[in-house]
Structure formats: C-alpha cells, structure tokens
Amino acid sequence: MKYLLSALLLAASVPVLADCKQPVPLSGLITVSSCDPAKSACLPAGQAIVEYADKVAGNDDPTQLNMALHANPWRFYDGDMRIQTVAELARKVKEVIEKEKKVERIALVASWTGVAPAPGRKPLAQQLAEVVGLPVGGLQGFLWLTRDGSIRTTQQAATALNGNVYRIAEGEEVMVSLATGWAISQEAEFLTQNNAEGLFHVGVGADILLLCPERALQAFEAAARLSHPIAAYNAALIRLDRKQKGDREAAQALLKQAAAAGDKPAQVALQKLRSKQR
Structure with a gap:
C-alpha cells in the first residue's frame, strides 16, 4: 500500500559539497549526469520520483504501508517542503491504518530514516514505530529509485550534478534527495x-x-x-x-x-x- 507525500520537483543544480557535521561518516563523491533532451528522451527528476515510487515493492500489499517522502536523519518534509514532525506523520499513518485495518508494518521510502541523527537520539523510523505501535523500516542513506521500483542507498560525502537541470534518461535511476538541490x-x-x-x-x-x-x-x-x-x-x-x-x-x-x-x-x-x- 502506497502513501506518497513527495512533491513534484524540477531540479537544477551545479556540483554541491556537504561541509557540515554529519550523523554518520560519509565518504566519496558521486557525479550524476543530467540527461540532455537534445540527445535522448528525458524525464524531470521530480516526475521520475513520483512514477518510480508508485512501483516500490509493497504498494500492492495491504499489510504493508509504504510512506514515500523527503527526509534526512533529523526530520521529515511534506509535499509543500514544510517540516513534518513525527507526531504529525504518525497521525496520518493512524488515519490510514484505521481506514485500511490490515496494516501490519510500515516502510519509510525516505532517505536516512534508519540512521540516528546524533548519539542518544533514535532514528526517525524507530520514533515513528514507538508512536504508531507497528514495526517501521527506515533507510541507511540517500535513497535511489529505479523504474521497476527497486531501491538502493548511498552514503557519499558529496554529490555533483553534471548539468544545469536534473533530468534522467528514460529508464535511469533517480537520486531522490538531489531533486531538492536545484536552488x-x-x-x-x-x-x-x-x-x-x-x-x-x-x-x-x-x-x-x-x-x-x-x-x-x-x-x-x-x-x-x-x-x-x-x-x-x-x-x-x-x-x-x-x-x-x-x-x-x-x-x-x-x-x-x-x-x-x-x-x-x-x-x-x-x-x-x-x-x-x-
């Protein structure tokens, strides 16, 4: 079962480097090449996120609630890019659970939700689980989505976009967090x-x-x-x-x-x- 909170975003960015204290050790640089619409069919990154999230495993399983949204180790964001607290997200989850009745577990299709933001603090997935009373799975890094709904994560210290607008060629995977970096x-x-x-x-x-x-x-x-x-x-x-x-x-x-x-x-x-x- 899918519950999508991601906004439809167009991303335009030049290489960006993270120079902040991180919750986990990060290393390496990943360069992402933007699709050239003059050479091939391209899809805006934000549109790809919405379409790919629709195919993530578990969307058709009434016992699993997939929550697709932007996040970092500290907090969630809703589709308007407003910070959403754990309590607020929990209320939405409970509304879905009450309506659907069969939900047994929750999967956060959201970057960094399985990583504690600081020593002594709990990951967002664990915080949400304690409020809703169901198992909640989180991710250990930046989320990447593929066209068939497969996911993977990376923990690079820096991400560079080779191009001015984040587009992907038809069928390529998309880095979800990079779609927010255009400004x-x-x-x-x-x-x-x-x-x-x-x-x-x-x-x-x-x-x-x-x-x-x-x-x-x-x-x-x-x-x-x-x-x-x-x-x-x-x-x-x-x-x-x-x-x-x-x-x-x-x-x-x-x-x-x-x-x-x-x-x-x-x-x-x-x-x-x-x-x-x-």
Missing part, C-alpha cells in the same frame, strides 16, 4: 534579488541534500525575513529541535510571524509552545 547554487543571486521562494528552496536543499541543518536554518531565516511563512515555520522547528541557548525565544518569534500571516500549522505550533511555557 543551492543560486543562493547568492536569490539574496541579491530578495527572492524569498528561492531562499526557501535553498534551505530545503541544504537540509535534505547537504545534510546541513545550520546552513538550512540560515536560508530559512533569510526567507522568513522576506515574509515567507513556511520558511519561518521550518526555521522555528529546526531551532526547537536544536535546543541551543535562545532557540526557544527565536522559534516563538518565527512562529508568531508565520501565524500572523495566516499560516495555520504555525498557529497550532505557537499555541502548543506557549502552553508548555505556562
């Missing part, structure tokens, strides 16, 4: 243009592809200063997860900003945060 190389331009949407996607790519929460936070907060509500929400949740000095106060200000703009998830999160302070 990273344009960060300086987005800053000059005061492009909130572009900076928001820099944050998404930094968190999911570069595995760099600190850089993601900077980009999200830059977009938040330009009144991007989801960026403000994401920045707030990263700060609340980081739990450094001043993070709670900064998170509350970010949530207040997003809530004032009409962002309902931010309104809910702000209410919960305030209730914990009483």
Whole structure:
C-alpha cells in the first residue's frame, strides 16, 4: 500500500559539497549526469520520483504501508517542503491504518530514516514505530529509485550534478534527495534579488541534500525575513529541535510571524509552545 507525500520537483543544480557535521561518516563523491533532451528522451527528476515510487515493492500489499517522502536523519518534509514532525506523520499513518485495518508494518521510502541523527537520539523510523505501535523500516542513506521500483542507498560525502537541470534518461535511476538541490547554487543571486521562494528552496536543499541543518536554518531565516511563512515555520522547528541557548525565544518569534500571516500549522505550533511555557 502506497502513501506518497513527495512533491513534484524540477531540479537544477551545479556540483554541491556537504561541509557540515554529519550523523554518520560519509565518504566519496558521486557525479550524476543530467540527461540532455537534445540527445535522448528525458524525464524531470521530480516526475521520475513520483512514477518510480508508485512501483516500490509493497504498494500492492495491504499489510504493508509504504510512506514515500523527503527526509534526512533529523526530520521529515511534506509535499509543500514544510517540516513534518513525527507526531504529525504518525497521525496520518493512524488515519490510514484505521481506514485500511490490515496494516501490519510500515516502510519509510525516505532517505536516512534508519540512521540516528546524533548519539542518544533514535532514528526517525524507530520514533515513528514507538508512536504508531507497528514495526517501521527506515533507510541507511540517500535513497535511489529505479523504474521497476527497486531501491538502493548511498552514503557519499558529496554529490555533483553534471548539468544545469536534473533530468534522467528514460529508464535511469533517480537520486531522490538531489531533486531538492536545484536552488543551492543560486543562493547568492536569490539574496541579491530578495527572492524569498528561492531562499526557501535553498534551505530545503541544504537540509535534505547537504545534510546541513545550520546552513538550512540560515536560508530559512533569510526567507522568513522576506515574509515567507513556511520558511519561518521550518526555521522555528529546526531551532526547537536544536535546543541551543535562545532557540526557544527565536522559534516563538518565527512562529508568531508565520501565524500572523495566516499560516495555520504555525498557529497550532505557537499555541502548543506557549502552553508548555505556562
């Protein structure tokens, strides 16, 4: 049984290198060649992700619930590239389980969900399992999907795209996280243009592809200063997860900003945060 949360994405990126503290030792460089539409039939990476995820083993098994979404060791993202907490995903899982009745296990078709983000912390798959009360399988690295639904993972320290737009030739495998990295190389331009949407996607790519929460936070907060509500929400949740000095106060200000703009998830999160302070 498939439950797909991935957004349809078009990816455009130049070589990007991760220079952040990682949850596991990473090594090596993987170069991905983008398909040239002048030479062969090409498929946008985001479209391939959606189509390939539809064929992952277990989609037709009523006892297995496949959850396909973007993730890193710290957090999930929904189709709008909004951070989704374990509790929020668990509610969606429980709704499906209640409706389908036959679900016995869950498979996270999502990068890094089987890896603990830090010593003393549990992998996302284990966190979700403890909330829903069913076995949950996670992955140990960056997810790659093939046309027949097969999956594999890699743990490279750097990923380079040979081309400006991430397209794949018909039938080629696709690196899921790389589809989020299109904005990273344009960060300086987005800053000059005061492009909130572009900076928001820099944050998404930094968190999911570069595995760099600190850089993601900077980009999200830059977009938040330009009144991007989801960026403000994401920045707030990263700060609340980081739990450094001043993070709670900064998170509350970010949530207040997003809530004032009409962002309902931010309104809910702000209410919960305030209730914990009483």
